């Protein structure tokens with residue numbers, strides 16, 4: 001099997017390359033420099049010359065504050081990009097794996113969101129990602145659209161300039177008081193864990209179903225607020241930090257974010273596939289970062 005991985009040097013992309021290569025999959029890694037998903041002709045040319053069996057795209061314009069000011073760019077990458085990929089995959093009869101986000105929901109629900117719950121995007125980024133999800137099923141036959149949440153990986157998110165864990169550890173090293181919101185609940189997800197499950201879901205022999213294509217929620221198990229996530233980071237790293245919970249209202253942002261964006265994994269579980277608890281993923285990440293150098297450590301998630 002040959003897999004083209006788009007956004008191959010992003011935090012999820014790096015872990016996907018690693019997880020699939022470990023399973024003997026031939027990898028065609030494509031960075032933004034190699035291929036821009038918003039360029040239809042380039043998508044067609046590169047995928048047609050590479051002829052992958054699977055195309056996995058992590059490409060996104062996901063600086064949510066910037067997206068609010070750049071709706072055209074946001075839709076070009078997050079909505080029209082997946083359209084180009086879906087059309088190319090249809091022509092090549094390749095499987096498409098596309099990633100979406102918990103931000104498609106408005107966060108007003110009190111229980112984990114299932115794939116059949118109605119989206120209610122609150123921002124330009126969220127609307128553009130929802131539009132991208134819709135492009136896929138109408139334009140290709142075999143696809144997985146995977147909504148995920150709160151990603152952090154050892155490669156760090158280039159788009160956001162780091163990840164939340166690294167931001168917290170950097171602040172701890174500066175010995176300054178740290179304030180983190182306690183009224184936004186999510187499931188932090190280690191990209192290494194997500195990549196492992198993606199490497200299984202694309203192989204029907206791993207769960208015995210060849211008709212399982214569709215929309216899936218895949219995050220770690222459990223939930224916490226950003227404050228609780230930060231507290232766990234410092235607990236596992238045995239750091240004494242002046243950490244205070246604050247409310248979203250105390251932090252000005254031009255962008256509304258869902259207050260609750262926990263995703264139900266029941267549909268994934270029905271395939272016999274499971275994700276570990278978020279605390280276990282965090283412990284694995286902290287162990288992995290000791291042997292790797294994260295790319296940057298500057299911006300919050």
Ligand SMILES: NC(=O)c1ccc[n+]([C@@H]2O[C@H](COP(=O)([O-])OP(=O)(O)OC[C@H]3O[C@@H](n4cnc5c(N)ncnc54)[C@H](OP(=O)(O)O)[C@@H]3O)[C@@H](O)[C@H]2O)c1
Pocket residue numbers: 006007008009010011012013031032033035036037038057058059060061062077081099100101102147148149150151152156157158159160301
């Ligand atoms: N990060 C999160 O917390 C989170 C949460 C929910 C869902 N997601 C979704 O998960 C996916 C992966 O996120 P991530 O955190 O791994 O992001 P990331 O680290 O920023 O990686 C995204 C990759 O896509 C590339 N890219 C950006 N624009 C592109 C374009 N127009 N054409 C081709 N490649 C492009 C980036 O390259 P450059 O950096 O060189 O531009 C980067 O390699 C995204 O679809 C995102 O929307 C992320």
